[in-house]
Amino acid sequence: MPYVPHTDEDVRIMLDTIGVASIDALFDEIPAEIRAKPLLEIPSGRTEMDVTRLVGERAAADGNVINFLGAGAYEHHIPAAVWDIISRGEFMTAYTPYQAEASQGTLQVIYEFQSLMAHLTAMDVSNASLYDGGSALAEAALMAVRANRKSQSGRVLVLENVNPFYCDAARNIVGNQHIEIVKVPFDATTGNVDQAALDAYAGQDFAALVVAMPSFFGTLEDVHALTDWAHANRMLMVAVVNPTALAVLTPPGEWGQKGADIVVGEGQPLGVPLSSGGPYVGFICCRNEIVRQLPGRIIGRTVDLEGKRGFTLTLQAREQHIRRSKATSNICTNQGLAMAAATIYLSLLGAEGLARVAQACHANTRKLIASLSEIPGVSVAHQSAFFHEAVLRLPKNAAEVVAALAEQRIAGGLALGEFFPDHENALLVCATEMRNDADIARYQAALRQILA
Amino acid sequence: MPYVPHTDEDVRIMLDTIGVASIDALFDEIPAEIRAKPLLEIPSGRTEMDVTRLVGERAAADGNVINFLGAGAYEHHIPAAVWDIISRGEFMTAYTPYQAEASQGTLQVIYEFQSLMAHLTAMDVSNASLYDGGSALAEAALMAVRANRKSQSGRVLVLENVNPFYCDAARNIVGNQHIEIVKVPFDATTGNVDQAALDAYAGQDFAALVVAMPSFFGTLEDVHALTDWAHANRMLMVAVVNPTALAVLTPPGEWGQKGADIVVGEGQPLGVPLSSGGPYVGFICCRNEIVRQLPGRIIGRTVDLEGKRGFTLTLQAREQHIRRSKATSNICTNQGLAMAAATIYLSLLGAEGLARVAQACHANTRKLIASLSEIPGVSVAHQSAFFHEAVLRLPKNAAEVVAALAEQRIAGGLALGEFFPDHENALLVCATEMRNDADIARYQAALRQILA
Amino acid sequence: MLIFERGQAGRRAVAQAPSTTDDLHDIPAALQRKQKPLLPEVGEMQVVRHYTNLSRKNFSIDTHFYPLGSCTMKYNPRGAHRAAMQAGFLGRHPLAHESISQGFLACLYELQEVLKGVTGMKGVSLTPMAGAQGEFAGVAMIRAYHEARKDHERKEILIPSAAHGTNPATAVMCGYKVREIPVNDEGDVDVDALRDAVGPQTAGLMMTNPSTCGVFERSVREIAEIVHAAGGLLYYDGANLNAILGKVRPGDMGFDVMHMNLHKTFATPHGGGGPGAGPVGVGERLLPYLPIPMVGKDEIEGKPRYRWLTEADIPQTIGRLSTFMGNAGVLLRAHYYASVLGREGLLRVGEFSTLNANYLMKKVQDAGFQLAYPKRRATHEFIITLNKQAKELHVSAMDFAKRILDYGYHAPTTYFPLLIPECWLIEPTETESRDELDGFVKAMVQIQAEAENNPELVRGAPYSQPVRRLDDVRAARELDLVWRPTAEQ
Amino acid sequence: MLIFERGQAGRRAVAQAPSTTDDLHDIPAALQRKQKPLLPEVGEMQVVRHYTNLSRKNFSIDTHFYPLGSCTMKYNPRGAHRAAMQAGFLGRHPLAHESISQGFLACLYELQEVLKGVTGMKGVSLTPMAGAQGEFAGVAMIRAYHEARKDHERKEILIPSAAHGTNPATAVMCGYKVREIPVNDEGDVDVDALRDAVGPQTAGLMMTNPSTCGVFERSVREIAEIVHAAGGLLYYDGANLNAILGKVRPGDMGFDVMHMNLHKTFATPHGGGGPGAGPVGVGERLLPYLPIPMVGKDEIEGKPRYRWLTEADIPQTIGRLSTFMGNAGVLLRAHYYASVLGREGLLRVGEFSTLNANYLMKKVQDAGFQLAYPKRRATHEFIITLNKQAKELHVSAMDFAKRILDYGYHAPTTYFPLLIPECWLIEPTETESRDELDGFVKAMVQIQAEAENNPELVRGAPYSQPVRRLDDVRAARELDLVWRPTAEQ
Ligand SMILES: Cc1ncc(COP(=O)(O)O)c(C=O)c1O
Numbered sequence A, B: 001m002p003y004v005p006h007t008d009e010d011v012r013i014m015l016d017t018i019g020v021a022s023i024d025a026l027f028d029e030i031p032a033e034i035r036a037k038p039l040l041e042i043p044s045g046r047t048e049m050d051v052t053r054l055v056g057e058r059a060a061a062d063g064n065v066i067n068f069l070g071a072g073a074y075e076h077h078i079p080a081a082v083w084d085i086i087s088r089g090e091f092m093t094a095y096t097p098y099q100a101e102a103s104q105g106t107l108q109v110i111y112e113f114q115s116l117m118a119h120l121t122a123m124d125v126s127n128a129s130l131y132d133g134g135s136a137l138a139e140a141a142l143m144a145v146r147a148n149r150k151s152q153s154g155r156v157l158v159l160e161n162v163n164p165f166y167c168d169a170a171r172n173i174v175g176n177q178h179i180e181i182v183k184v185p186f187d188a189t190t191g192n193v194d195q196a197a198l199d200a201y202a203g204q205d206f207a208a209l210v211v212a213m214p215s216f217f218g219t220l221e222d223v224h225a226l227t228d229w230a231h232a233n234r235m236l237m238v239a240v241v242n243p244t245a246l247a248v249l250t251p252p253g254e255w256g257q258k259g260a261d262i263v264v265g266e267g268q269p270l271g272v273p274l275s276s277g278g279p280y281v282g283f284i285c286c287r288n289e290i291v292r293q294l295p296g297r298i299i300g301r302t303v304d305l306e307g308k309r310g311f312t313l314t315l316q317a318r319e320q321h322i323r324r325s326k327a328t329s330n331i332c333t334n335q336g337l338a339m340a341a342a343t344i345y346l347s348l349l350g351a352e353g354l355a356r357v358a359q360a361c362h363a364n365t366r367k368l369i370a371s372l373s374e375i376p377g378v379s380v381a382h383q384s385a386f387f388h389e390a391v392l393r394l395p396k397n398a399a400e401v402v403a404a405l406a407e408q409r410i411a412g413g414l415a416l417g418e419f420f421p422d423h424e425n426a427l428l429v430c431a432t433e434m435r436n437d438a439d440i441a442r443y444q445a446a447l448r449q450i451l452a
Numbered sequence C, D: 001m002l003i004f005e006r007g008q009a010g011r012r013a014v015a016q017a018p019s020t021t022d023d024l025h026d027i028p029a030a031l032q033r034k035q036k037p038l039l040p041e042v043g044e045m046q047v048v049r050h051y052t053n054l055s056r057k058n059f060s061i062d063t064h065f066y067p068l069g070s071c072t073m074k075y076n077p078r079g080a081h082r083a084a085m086q087a088g089f090l091g092r093h094p095l096a097h098e099s100i101s102q103g104f105l106a107c108l109y110e111l112q113e114v115l116k117g118v119t120g121m122k123g124v125s126l127t128p129m130a131g132a133q134g135e136f137a138g139v140a141m142i143r144a145y146h147e148a149r150k151d152h153e154r155k156e157i158l159i160p161s162a163a164h165g166t167n168p169a170t171a172v173m174c175g176y177k178v179r180e181i182p183v184n185d186e187g188d189v190d191v192d193a194l195r196d197a198v199g200p201q202t203a204g205l206m207m208t209n210p211s212t213c214g215v216f217e218r219s220v221r222e223i224a225e226i227v228h229a230a231g232g233l234l235y236y237d238g239a240n241l242n243a244i245l246g247k248v249r250p251g252d253m254g255f256d257v258m259h260m261n262l263h264k265t266f267a268t269p270h271g272g273g274g275p276g277a278g279p280v281g282v283g284e285r286l287l288p289y290l291p292i293p294m295v296g297k298d299e300i301e302g303k304p305r306y307r308w309l310t311e312a313d314i315p316q317t318i319g320r321l322s323t324f325m326g327n328a329g330v331l332l333r334a335h336y337y338a339s340v341l342g343r344e345g346l347l348r349v350g351e352f353s354t355l356n357a358n359y360l361m362k363k364v365q366d367a368g369f370q371l372a373y374p375k376r377r378a379t380h381e382f383i384i385t386l387n388k389q390a391k392e393l394h395v396s397a398m399d400f401a402k403r404i405l406d407y408g409y410h411a412p413t414t415y416f417p418l419l420i421p422e423c424w425l426i427e428p429t430e431t432e433s434r435d436e437l438d439g440f441v442k443a444m445v446q447i448q449a450e451a452e453n454n455p456e457l458v459r460g461a462p463y464s465q466p467v468r469r470l471d472d473v474r475a476a477r478e479l480d481l482v483w484r485p486t487a488e489q
């Protein structure tokens, strides 16, 4: 049978050793009336060759699409070295590093990841990863409620231009603990926060304010003022960031007078393929003062018996396997491999390389919107500075346009009607460094034809 | 610059240490008049992203072809594990194992390869690989001339149904040493040797007789009789074999009364992708008595200082780096990686698995020729037992048919007109275990339409 | 050395970044970063060499026997990795239109069906990103169920004391109080205690079966009746599903909801900490609450057409738990695995993992080690206690664990479950051969001899690893979580 | 353990072979195999674990500094491997029709052009499968040239005494006699001796420049004139091309024909022994003889159309040297490498490999080691001799080499070229950083101290490897080349 190495002889010897007549006898503690019948609904097994061909044809059917979709997942160039190394059995087929001495590879990678993320966000510490950006926002909200000693409230203010998928996930995760996500609307002309709507909450008891940079629309908020506003109103400042953007945009640790308190985001842009949405890697960073409220695994540096440097799981008293019902989170398995990919990616790119990626993305998106805006009826929706992603207004229902573009194997962007009322004609588009002028021209031609 | 890690600071320190003012000064022993001008014909460098995209498009343009071509290179299923392991840096980026203690991985793999090939061919010993099947035949001819003490001649008899590419390569390689390849024609109705033509050479002085199993046409010679004939005529018997076939066909070591003396072939079917013809892996095996005439690298088992088993290069006195102009061959770099792939492949398949592959190929080829023979005017060319590959006679020029099939992304086989006069309408076809009934039906439909 | 320490100011992996740079004149100066982040400045080969060598400091399934109880460290087929790493799958944007996503959706749909088949559940959602998130989804559905029935008094989740830490942590994340139920000395739940504990406040019970004690909960039917009679629902923690695959289905045991750890039972690689995938399955009653997105199948002109199921299809759903749809790449690997195994292969998983565990248990017992539950069958794993060694020889379960690394075996899970002192939870899995198990027992016997004759040797282990035993206390006391250049001076 | 020894009768990697078997009734019984071959009987995971662990017993560029002189062990870009391993390339049958091969042919054509550019040659054929086969092709062309001119008396190839063993071996394979030319004590060819040696019997001279002595042959122009004046042709062994890339071209030095080792200069992985690729380049005179197949380019309606050049195009070709077209996958990797580097990058290869070698040479000299050619510049490599250590301390170049493995460095090439006693040929390549070179010198200094204070220690090395020093003599005397079960009993 596949992957089971036992020969008939092995089975015989083993049964003799145990002292039973058959393998089935080993299940004699299971009440007979509930024993399973043959799994007839499940198809018979096939060989590697057959299954490879089947899924190969399926992958091919979904492939060869040219991407102008971002909306939280970005198609960047991934150096071949990244996944060649990640795919090594020693990284890929290890478990969580419970035996530190036999897992120094994984442990050091995590320590490096923590260091990289702390430097990128300009925060004090990072954990070893969360599931993804959306669930990271949930953990940030929970953490903020725990950590904000000045607030009695379970309420968190979230700007409405934060990724709606993140907001949904966060609400669904934190809701059962009576934590409430309160949305602050945006101004339709700028795509940024409606300041008056925000000011209405001044002085009220909220645990935190959540602000994204760039916003879901690609626009850039005045994060300095917002951070100071949050702190002035005794809220913690939670930043949601795109890590690629941090190569060129002010890191949350330097926002406003005192910097953000908690930073979360999606690490996918750092060397992780689009891959239908996962495995990605959520990250969370914070200030030193609240590190004991951080959820998830954390690696610390220490020494061995002989004084040699080494790495190990630390602050485990926050975690479910020690603290059980009092843990900071129930997370156990995290996103180790994608975390390792991000670590290798950042090492290969460095600060200069990552900045170039950011600049190239931004330049391509500018080219894209300039090109598409040439088409009659197409215009840019927001009069704000933006980064790397932007909203276009079309003369037609955007969802229909997206469907028509898909026929030509162009992923044309995200139609916003589903998320925001009165936005049926709004299309969120993005062009990373992977897009070239020919791609943009092809998009323009296709869109022109669809809108004609 | 790509792959050069030097910073400006590094360069300054290094030049200071050396005591020169510039890198250019290090080239001051090169006469000025021959120094190169800027290489303007060569394009500027590009990033990994750009080159990956370029070659990605090219690979895609050549891809998605359904293969009924064999003729010396076969599309078999390659377990994913094979190249995942081969691609590990430790195997892929090591050099020839000159420091045995730091290369036990590679050395043991070669020892295992030698063992596998010896068992598969039923011969005493194997070397560590030659370039490919064609050049292996050249080395076999040279070796036979050296090893056959009973023959004064530099002539080698080769059946004409041995792969013509092999014969060409061999002739071009051995010709300069006045070694002559004499072809023995085949019988057009059987595809096998014309016995009368062969018998005409009886009693003459030839160093060896070269026989392939299966032949280039897929037909099966009476290798027992041929082996005995060769020995009776004081020739060494050189077998050219397809290693997959050896799972089910009589191995050369058991041919006739005394077995073959030298066995060569192409190891590509054993886990090596088609890859436009290379890197493949030639193999050569022989009887113990003539091991010192074997060309190329050989690994031996030995012990270390403490008596522990280990592996090392051995019999180096045959090789060019020691023996120089008296070496058995000039080969130095061989096909290590593909050799390792064959080793892992054979370990995964085992005798039972390899036999199933052989059987499935044979069954599919039978299905294929049955299916194509249904088309009016198409018939099987040879009335012989065959294995895994066969010649069809078409009612039309085969080269034109192949070109027409290519339009439909079917690699329909090899048109034999180029190699054998009067064979313009002959097509060599093959269906490995990778082809399924739908593939065969598609081929039939395409061919029917082309011939209609 | 850390990757940062290999850097030199100005060094770069030049081929990896776009060569042209562009100004950011349209971005306000106040929002532009002033100082570059402190990332490594290294060349491409240095990176490759650094991380290749780091990987060599790990034990893994591809290199070592790794009998980590409760973690199901079995062979992760290379073919599954290859299948998921195809360009067509890797390049698919999570929001790509359904018309260019049929290949991916077909795989997911089939996986949903297989998981329903092996669990006996009525519906499966693949979206949870690990076991713990599956638990969350499951308990959140229990809550949604009670709330939909306006049954607001049910504020308690019952959990056997041996349970995994994620169970109580999850219950709390879902807004519940946790009440522990003791386990008796044969490893079964104390049914009388359970009877006393249930009541109108009971939302449900979370249970692992085979339990974390490495035994099959024999009273499972009775337990189900008790909880159901009290109006609670039953949650099945599927971490140990490997043991019973094809032999008994949670749905048939009476569970209402469960998760599966695909990174255990379905052989997807654990990646040194993740990713996993924790699909949830439910019985009839909880179908309306399954988390989205899920995959549905329509027939259009006789051809299957797959599509996402969303709130429109499942209006009472507990909603989305991730940005997109969870760990898609892990699901593709599990789909591959299930396709290769098929119904015959999946059945053998339970059989041979159980055979291996019982064989190993017998050999270990014969070698003189003490079993936690000597009267019970092993399931796919079993527990030994080294309490005697700890008391008499002052050699702890931890010391044994560190020493066995020197013999080339990863240590079993130690000190879990918490209720067995000085324990090892040993799970060989079905993909290990008898030879490997025999070698492991031999190593244990040798360490026992060392513990008797030279306990210092065992207490000082390991000796063969990149580092000697690490100081965990110092790690927590002198917190150093981030490399900073000053720290190096 | 050998893979065979991990087997058990009847064990199989079930997922890997077709599940149905078919009878072979149509094949005569006499041609059917009676006894199964003795292949391993192992499971899939065992194979993965076995070979993964074997790989861990190797030094490699991805894990270690590997300054093996003459072998150019530089970084092998992972991107090149990825590019060549795409399904479209891997699946292309070597005999596939040109109409479905334009992508592959375009890459080959471009590579031909790049190689012409960097060498100054007029034509390039990519087909030879390694350096030695490139040499064969080159010398065979020299022979074809003389024969075409009916110049049948030229029966001798001249080769400097320091030459690589493949040079004389190749000359013999081409039917020539070899005459050695001495090298003077500054590493240059003895020009007077050469003048004495040439004559009407001279077919040509084979030369490596920079030579295997690690120095640039300063008299190369004079040598070319002497040989040409005598009617011979000049062969350039391009194994050391890395040193001069972009700085001086063999064509401009006066060579008529050459090979390049793409697995050295063009950074394709050497795979623990191969594959390589040894394209040949020729000047005007040898163009008609280039080996086939080559790739030509036509324009059809303004678009490039690539096609194979065969005997029809090159009637005087020396013909094909391989079954198909040589090591295509290696050529694709080289094409990738050349495309990423471009003209600027290729130039830097020569510069920085030379900088590294000269820096390392100076540091080694300053540390007290004896250079073979202290008055010369290093090229991309240089030679030291440990003759003094061997004589005075009885610690040989071999002992030093084994000991440096313990310091985590692969040893340089030892005892080559043969004319320098107890030598190391050290080639750092351009992809190593200064830090790495400094570390290497430090290790050498430490070993020197050990050799002085504790020579036994060095003579007993290595200590850190999977095996201690191996008995090569025994390996050759008690020949054991094939595992057989009886040998194990
Ligand atoms: C019994 C049990 N339950 C739950 C979990 C949590 O699963 P995950 O790590 O996938 O979140 C585990 C993981 O080890 C477990 O063993």
Ligand SMILES: Cc1ncc(COP(=O)(O)O)c(C=O)c1O
Pocket: B331, B332, B333, D070, D071, D130, D131, D132, D133, D164, D166, D167, D208, D212, D237, D239, D240, D261, D276, D277, D278
């Ligand atoms: C100087 C020299 N010439 C020729 C060769 C032979 O090249 P290959 O190993 O590619 O056949 C080598 C290889 O080491 C070499 O160093």
